[in-house]
Amino acid sequence: MSKITQVYAHEILDSRGDPTIETVIRLDSGQTTVSSVPSGASVGAKEALELRDKDSRRFAGKGVLRAAENVNQKLGPALVGMDPANQTEVDQKLISLDGTKEKKNMGANAILSISQSVCKAGAIASGMSLYNWVSKLGEGMQALNSKLPTRIPTPVFNMINGGLHGAGNLDFQEFQVIPASSKIFSEGLRTSVEVYYQIRESLIRRGAIHSVGDEGGFAPNLFTNADALEIDIEAIKEAGYQIGEDFFLGLDVAANSIWKNGSYTIKDRSNALNGSGLESYYESINQEYRLIYLEDPYHEEDWNSWRELTAKIGDKTMVVGDDLLVTNPERVSRAVSEKACNAILVKPNQIGTVTETLGVIKLARNAGWKIIVSHRSGETNDWFIADFAVGVKSDYVKFGAPARGERIAKYNRLLAIEKELAATQQ
Numbered sequence: 001m002s003k004i005t006q007v008y009a010h011e012i013l014d015s016r017g018d019p020t021i022e023t024v025i026r027l028d029s030g031q032t033t034v035s036s037v038p039s040g041a042s043v044g045a046k047e048a049l050e051l052r053d054k055d056s057r058r059f060a061g062k063g064v065l066r067a068a069e070n071v072n073q074k075l076g077p078a079l080v081g082m083d084p085a086n087q088t089e090v091d092q093k094l095i096s097l098d099g100t101k102e103k104k105n106m107g108a109n110a111i112l113s114i115s116q117s118v119c120k121a122g123a124i125a126s127g128m129s130l131y132n133w134v135s136k137l138g139e140g141m142q143a144l145n146s147k148l149p150t151r152i153p154t155p156v157f158n159m160i161n162g163g164l165h166g167a168g169n170l171d172f173q174e175f176q177v178i179p180a181s182s183k184i185f186s187e188g189l190r191t192s193v194e195v196y197y198q199i200r201e202s203l204i205r206r207g208a209i210h211s212v213g214d215e216g217g218f219a220p221n222l223f224t225n226a227d228a229l230e231i232d233i234e235a236i237k238e239a240g241y242q243i244g245e246d247f248f249l250g251l252d253v254a255a256n257s258i259w260k261n262g263s264y265t266i267k268d269r270s271n272a273l274n275g276s277g278l279e280s281y282y283e284s285i286n287q288e289y290r291l292i293y294l295e296d297p298y299h300e301e302d303w304n305s306w307r308e309l310t311a312k313i314g315d316k317t318m319v320v321g322d323d324l325l326v327t328n329p330e331r332v333s334r335a336v337s338e339k340a341c342n343a344i345l346v347k348p349n350q351i352g353t354v355t356e357t358l359g360v361i362k363l364a365r366n367a368g369w370k371i372i373v374s375h376r377s378g379e380t381n382d383w384f385i386a387d388f389a390v391g392v393k394s395d396y397v398k399f400g401a402p403a404r405g406e407r408i409a410k411y412n413r414l415l416a417i418e419k420e421l422a423a424t425q426q
């Protein structure tokens with residue numbers, strides 16, 4: 001058995017230049033692991049608390065010194081002597097030391113940085129790669145179907161950034177290009193990068209802005225949201241691929257941000273829309289573009305609209321809950337019983353520990369939902385979620401556009417795992 005001898009956290013920066021927390025775990029073997037946590041911009045109201053200092057003299061109040069102090073003085077010391085292979089026990093201890101549902105005392109950022117770092121330590125102590133170790137933890141919690149072969153999940157690329165992530169004028173947050181699941185990951189990545197190049201060309205031809213947003217996708221000004229879908233289609237063709245065969249389209253509307261004063265507003269329609277008006281719009285673009293993926297089509301409390309849309313298009317389209325579900329078991333259970341969606345975006349930092357994230361995946365799996373493991377718009381170069389996604393046998397991953405170091409760190413890690421799997425599965 002291996003033992004944790006030291007837990008140490010400090011403040012680092014994320015991809016937006018905002019402070020975040022990184023935690024180092026030292027084991028009695030002398031080996032160390034490091035993990036850091038991401039941060040969202042379009043945050044669901046029911047997410048676990050991200051603890052920030054609110055000291056306006058530092059980083060406009062966004063510092064995380066208090067979270068680091070919580071690790072160094074309170075949470076870390078309590079873990080010394082524990083076995084890092086005991087993820088559930090470690091996480092339980094962290095949860096009880098915090099004592100609140102939303103992790104308000106210690107901060108979900110503080111807690112998750114430890115939880116992820118301990119998970120890496122458990123892998124090292126067991127002599128396993130991180131993704132295999134996560135699989136083992138997941139099997140222990142019946143969070144995954146152990147009969148399914150280990151594969152690289154299909155990537156969902158956020159090629160055009162709007163909403164809170166882009167400086168452009170698009171209402172929808174993400175315009176996604178998704179390679180066919182039948183392609184092996186490295187092929188899916190290469191061909192998607194070729195499409196990414198063509199999107200840039202297409203924007204240049206139109207005289208549109210082609211600089212990038214928070215997740216590495218282009219952030220143009222366009223007349224309508226549908227124009228961005230049109231550009232995706234054009235780029236797929238220009239790259240020499242076929243829509244509906246090689247590539248599919250998806251959207252993260254992140255509808256909390258188009259919901260104002262009791263109705264939805266989008267530039268594609270001159271009048272404000274209620275839930276069913278927006279549903280008609282979705283049906284019309286779905287006829288034209290056949291979305292296979294539609295995330296947060298309604299705001300996080302518009303349960304009726306969610307239910308109706310899932311009943312209508314759920315047989316062909318993944319209706320994905322992100323802000324609706326916030327990786328929270330209570331929200332997921334409600335959505336399962338109300339049939340409000342049929343897929344879940346899994347973000348460990350919305351709930352705050354590895355164990356609870358696995359618990360949510362188990363609920364979603366049992367409901368027959370698709371699983372998408374996701375980054376946040378503010379990221380670090382930590383690739384933990386790449387291994388995590390492979391380990392839990394998620395169907396998809398959503399790590400942004402195939403550009404910018406913090407996104408590429410995850411896609412490159414998947415390339416490495418693909419090589420490793422090819423060598424071991426022969």
Ligand code: PGA
Pocket residue numbers: 039040041042043173252254322345374375376377378
């Ligand atoms: P966020 O966005 O990380 O800014 O919350 C990601 C998403 O909505 O999927």
Ligand code: ZN
Pocket residue numbers: 252254295296322323345
């Ligand atoms: Zn989202």
